[in-house]
Amino acid sequence: MNAHGITGTCYMNADYVNPVGVTNPSVSGQNSLLVAAGVASMNPPLQSAGPVLSPGFGPICSGPTPRRASTYAKPPYSYISLISMAIQQSGTKMLTLNQIYQWIMDLFPFYRQNQQRWQNSVRHSLSFNDCFIKVTRSKDWPGKGSFWALHPDSGDMFQNGCFLRRQKRFRSGTKACTDAQRSGSGFSSSPQSNPRRAEVVPLQHYHQQQAAHQNLEPNHPHCSFSHRFSISSLMFEQQNQTPYLPVAYGGDSVSSANRTIPDPSHTDPFYHPLQNYSRTIMDC
DNA sequence: GATTGTTTAGGCGGGA
């Protein structure tokens, strides 16, 4: 088995994204798309991008109408991509680990199986990659685990918003370290000097950084992805594939449809009750 | 005890 879900660049995967034959028009403007898709982009992910729509990742080699699928092919996105998408989709631009899990499982049925395996990989990706920063909880928001956010300078990781293989791995200036250095004999495992540990930012500092960054870069790639493998394209395709959803989940459809979204007020410091709504698969 | 986070190791595929 090929351990890699990624088979190549964005262009090599061109056939993968449309298993139900949805033609993806060129899109621009993530927010408008999300609104068009009935998704309030400013809402936290567990309310907004919840168990919405299957991107339609059915078996790659199925026939011309692979609508009834009992198993799902692995999406062409790397874990880094998925995490990035989840964080970007959230109104707060930061999620807990569990919220990231939920977002991925809600959007990609493939990841409702073998959870231990891929969740370990997700955790590894978060810790390992400089593009993710850990935002510590404030005393006002006790709970398990920190929030995870995207490094403010990581926006160009995915060229033009393409969420497949990155052009170049993001490395923050303070944590320059290569795989070779890690695997080589020169790597120090000392916790204090270890450059691999995720950057930790207090919640308040993170908010300040976010505000400053948005002011400086109104056209930041985070907000202007337009590639067909971008999150906006993904959401657009979900919208177009809605008619196929009731049968797309196979044996998992019942549990998915009846699943309610966990109360985010326990974990989301930005939670607002008016934003909360539970959606089911059938609602879409 | 479960979850979260960190670290190490090994392997595969793509691109230069």
Next chain:
DNA sequence: TCCCGCCTAAACAATC
């Protein structure tokens, strides 16, 4: 061929 990005597994510590 080598480097790089990525995936997976596993062990361990810290925290809730």
